[in-house]
Amino acid sequence: MVVITDNGTPFANQRIHDFCGEHQINLKYASVWHPHTNGQAEAANKNILNILKKCLDGARTHWPEELPGALWAYNTAPSEDTQESPFSLSFGMDVVIPIELEHLSPRVEAAASFEPEALQTWVDENDDSRRVNLDLLEQKRELAALKRLEHKRRVERYYNRKVSPRTLNQGDLVLRRRLLAGSNLGVPKVEPNWEGPYIVREVAGPNAYYLMTSEGAQIPRSWSGDDLKRFYA
Structure with a gap:
């Protein structure tokens, strides 16, 4: 069994790793800031969110009360x-x-x-x-x-x-988009938008890459190619 999750601490911890190891579960993490790499779950979440928006009519803080009805609507409606x-x-x-x-x-x-x-x-x-x-x-x-x-x-x-796909190869120098964890606003305007350079350590999959610093230190998790750009020394 393969379970794909985000990089939140409820899933990225030793207890979860031990549990998955004991039950032969292959735990994989979505690329940082790209939860849509877990396509099926994100598609379901998007549909449920759209239902909630229609139910709330501006009263955003009441979404927990509307969630059971939204889930019922999602589970009983034919999908496209x-x-x-x-x-x-x-x-x-x-x-x-x-x-x-x-x-x-x-x-x-x-x-x-x-x-x-x-x-x-x-x-x-x-x-x-x-x-x-x-x-x-x-x-x-x-x-x-x-x-x-x-x-x-x-x-x-x-x-x-x-x-048009933009592919990177192992060993390429890249810059990584600066992102603030827990923020949807990116970085402050006075800060650079990109940081690095980093080295592509491994191609994790289509448009997903593992990085390392020039000193060889590995960067945790995979990163989407949408948040990387080639660095020309």
Whole structure:
């Protein structure tokens, strides 16, 4: 199992490292200041944040009270890429939302209006249908995974047509964008925007690099190529 997390102290500590080692969990960290490298989680967080913004209507401090409703909306709404909701992929059926019980949707009204004998027949038939849905659930999940992969490839093709990749190699000299931990404002205007030079110690992956100083000291975590630029001595 691979777990990708940010660089926060709740995850970047010895206790978590020991736990992951004991349970054969491969713990990986997103590049500093680039949490979108954990794409699936960040996409979910973005959608939940958009739902919260619509619920809050300016009362930003009340978001904890609105979070359960936002999570419910996210988990019961079909996603654009799979055309399935997280709930249906987990349980093999569409959720019955509270408003259906209050105003009696057709499927709820049908179950509520049966005579006892007919209702028992409906329950038995529904149980059989439920078993079939559960038998087909794994196939449904595989189809959703294929749809998600195809959607991802379409997005990648669109992105790659518009972006020229900037690659760095091991041993290259680079400058690193100065960032203040815990701040979205960058560095003060009077401070330089870039620091270094550093040396690319290792290519961690697409657009992600490990750095070291000119003295050979390793810089913790990987860094996104978006925050690096080539240094010409």
